[in-house]
Amino acid sequence: MxxxxxxxxxxxxxxxxxxxxxxxxxxxxxxxxxSRAHVLGRIRAGVLERGLxxxxxxxxxxxxxxxxxxxxxxxxxxYDNDMFRVDFTAHTDATVLVYGQTEVTRDLYDAxxxxxxxxxxxxxxxxxHDAGTDAPFVTFGENGHSERIDxxxxxxxxxxxxxxxxxxxxxxRQEYEKVYPFGWLGILSETPPVNDELIYANSxxxxxxxxxxxxxxxxxxxxxxxxDDPASWSDDAFWDELRRRIPPQAAEALVTxxxxxxxxxxxxxxxxxxxxxxxxxxxxxxxxxxxxxxxKGLNTAASDVxxxxxxxxxxxxxxxxxxxxRYSERALARVWKTQRFSWWFSTLMHHFPDQTAxxxxxxxAELALLRDSREAQAAMxxxxxxxxx
Ligand code: PHB
Numbered sequence: 001m002x003x004x005x006x007x008x009x010x011x012x013x014x015x016x017x018x019x020x021x022x023x024x025x026x027x028x029x030x031x032x033x034x035s036r037a038h039v040l041g042r043i044r045a046g047v048l049e050r051g052l053x054x055x056x057x058x059x060x061x062x063x064x065x066x067x068x069x070x071x072x073x074x075x076x077x078x079y080d081n082d083m084f085r086v087d088f089t090a091h092t093d094a095t096v097l098v099y100g101q102t103e104v105t106r107d108l109y110d111a112x113x114x115x116x117x118x119x120x121x122x123x124x125x126x127x128x129h130d131a132g133t134d135a136p137f138v139t140f141g142e143n144g145h146s147e148r149i150d151x152x153x154x155x156x157x158x159x160x161x162x163x164x165x166x167x168x169x170x171x172x173r174q175e176y177e178k179v180y181p182f183g184w185l186g187i188l189s190e191t192p193p194v195n196d197e198l199i200y201a202n203s204x205x206x207x208x209x210x211x212x213x214x215x216x217x218x219x220x221x222x223x224x225x226x227x228d229d230p231a232s233w234s235d236d237a238f239w240d241e242l243r244r245r246i247p248p249q250a251a252e253a254l255v256t257x258x259x260x261x262x263x264x265x266x267x268x269x270x271x272x273x274x275x276x277x278x279x280x281x282x283x284x285x286x287x288x289x290x291x292x293x294x295x296k297g298l299n300t301a302a303s304d305v306x307x308x309x310x311x312x313x314x315x316x317x318x319x320x321x322x323x324x325x326r327y328s329e330r331a332l333a334r335v336w337k338t339q340r341f342s343w344w345f346s347t348l349m350h351h352f353p354d355q356t357a358x359x360x361x362x363x364x365a366e367l368a369l370l371r372d373s374r375e376a377q378a379a380m381x382x383x384x385x386x387x388x389x
Contacts, residue, residue, distance in 0.1 A: 001149045003029045003118070005312065006138045007157055008126055008164050010039060010119055012101060013284035013301035014157030015108035019059035020309040022115050026316055029149055030119040031126055031140055033158070036109060043188060043261050044101035045295035046213055047072070047198070049386025050094045052302040056104070061111045068214070069099035075384065077370065078201040078247045084371040085197070091378035094385040098198075100213050101298050123147075128154055128167045131280035152279065153324075155308060157301075159285040160270070168277040180267035180291055180346065181353050182206070185224040187238055187259040193218045194246075194254045200293070201246045202367065206351040207293075208245035221292075223350055230262045238262070267291035269343050271335060274328040281308050281327055288335050290342035293349055299386055300338045304331045306389050334387060341383035 005021060007014040010032030018028045032039065048069070056062040073095045074087045088095055112119055124141035137150045156164020165173070184207075193212035201208040206223035213219055222241050224233075235258055243251040270289040275282045284301025307330045311323030348366055352359065370376045 001029070001147065003027050003149055003151050004316070005153045005155055006031065006149050006151045007155045008128070008138070009156070009158030009162060009286070010034075010036075010121065011157060011159065011284070012105045012108060012298055013305050014155065015105065015112060016055060016059060016302065017155055017157065017283065017305045017309060018117055018119075019061060019108060019111050019115070020055065020305065021312060022117060023059060024309075024313045024316065026312060028117070028155075029151075030112070030117065031123045031138070032119065032121050033123060033126065035121050040102060040106055040109075042102065043186070043219075043263070045292055045297060046098055046100040046211065046219065047295035047299075048097040048099055048104070049299040049302070050096070051306065051386050051389050052104075052299055053097050055302055055306060056107070059108075059111065061107050064107055065097070065099050065104070068103070069097040070212075070214070071095050072098055072197055074197055076195065076197055076199045077367070078199055078250075079203070079367045080364070081247055082371070083199070083247050083250075086370070086377045086380055086384070088381045088385050091374075091381040092385050096385055098212060104298070126158075126163050128156075128163060128280060131167055132278040134279070136279045153312065154280045156280055156282045156286045157284055160289055162286050164280065164282055164286045165272050167280060168272075168274075168282075172274070172277060174273045176269075176271045176273075178269040178343070180269075180350070181226070182223050182350060183226045183228065183264045183266050184209075184221045184292060185228065185230060185233055185238065185264050186219065186221045186262070187235070188213070188261040189218050189220070189257045189259050190216055191218050191255045191257040192216055194250050199246060199250055200345075200349055202349045202351075202363065203245040204351065205241070205245050207349045208242055209293075210242075210246060210250065224264060226264075226266055228264060230264050233262065235259050235262075265292060267293075267346060269339055271332070271339060273332060275304070275331050275335075276324070276328040281324070283308060287331075288339065290339060291346040293346040294342050294384060296338050296342050300335060303334050303338075303389055307331045334389070337387055338383070345380075
């Protein structure tokens, strides 16, 4: 087989890239290790930046998102039983859209099916060959057969544990990492959201977040120990702990119900440099991970997809390799700024096990500055709605 771009990974970043390339007449094959049902069963964050919303529009996949997503023009921050609002439109010309990543992925699969795109699920042993040469190829197992695809380029959209990043030789790769000493226990419940905007809460008992998917689907998180087992957290224990961490007026308004999903996510900051090696380009979690505070994971993957899509269009359309040559530099410049925001927001909002009394005072002082200063709110709003590409 031969194609122009092999996309390793059929999550939202690989699929979005595939649709954008399709619009430019560039052919791709998507390889996914899991089944479609497995990919669609993953619950991820649900706050989309304008840049991602625009890319979905360019890919021609924004009809349902526009109809069912909720525009949010502010968010609430709670601490010490106090709560204040950061207004995005007062400080930026943008808003965010609340629409689940799972729904983004579903819409992209439907679009890929409609355009006849080649997507292979449940492939095994994907190996990227000769990415450092002008004749790369990818091998994999499918239904018990070995397959080979020759291609011009490979987009590594296969996540943190995928093969793409590890294909870059260790002496070329530089990895930066910070692991946080806690996780997030999240639940999804078919209950109305406690508030029409998200509430991020810093409490002495740890962080909590009230989020949502739609009018009758809520997403809540509480900071937990990384060693906790979700099965040992009953729904009642979760709701009790959440109520203790959010402001009293929210605790009173909270409507509880059975969880339909419950899981623990670790918190990690991670960046791999460079994001390109020869004809292999890393996108999204394959190259970087953010802690979930601020919901930048998919949004940062989308900015990578934007730069790569531009570079590949420039290459195929004008025979100009400037965009692909500068892909890593352009993507990383934005990645690091988003890393900074996610690290800052996580550090501000969580209880750290080794936190001293002084550290705690610093957190409180920074929260008070954010509450009282227009400029501090503007800085937060700028990153929250998403930095320009
Ligand atoms: C979510 O709805 O899952 C969510 C929202 C905002 C965040 C993180 C996660 O900052």
